[in-house]
Amino acid sequence: NAGVTQTPKFQVLKTGQSMTLQCAQDMNHEYMSWYRQDPGMGLRLIHYSVGAGITDQGEVPNGYNVSRSTTEDFPLRLLSAAPSQTSVYFCASRTTGANTEAFFGQGTRLTVV
């Protein structure tokens, strides 16, 4: 009963490095999203997808890329890491329906030095 799985749980990057945060869900959910959580600011939407092959930008998309080649996976790519991207990243998924809640992964704590 895995739900939403994020890897890695912790990561330290040097400024300018690139990396991919992985997100996988086994609930056959159509909708998937990436959020970042910063102190005092709640969670903010980075990118989202309403199905395989379809992605769109959220509130804070700059510096991040996504793709959705399968229903299960929704990786988030940091192209050139910056200290401002130090944050906790959450992946979420949900099924269709107006009243369905989002299921969140455990989060990835990323530090860019």
Added chain:
Amino acid sequence: AQKITQTQPGMFVQEKEAVTLDCTYDTSDQSYGLFWYKQPSSGEMIFLIYQGSYDEQNATEGRYSLNFQKARKSANLVISASQLGDSAMYFCAMRPPGGGTASKLTFGTGTRLQVTL
């Protein structure tokens, strides 16, 4: 644009007492969904309760209830009979109507609840 406001950065409540966490929202949509999530110190996000904008009755889930006042644009979370395990950060969130924006949850800044003996 949607906005969620949680004006209580921190709250204290004694064990077994009830507590209300405030949430106000701003939207021009007629149809929307309101959610509350709990984030314990371990970091995961746990769904608590949902209220649809057209739901006539306030939502309840066990010890959690949502005091929904549509005209005032408020969706306060009420926790009855608080337990030590309720100590956590609580987030109010809103989602617009379906379609392409269906994944776009807008979160408030959260309220940190501390339950004391």
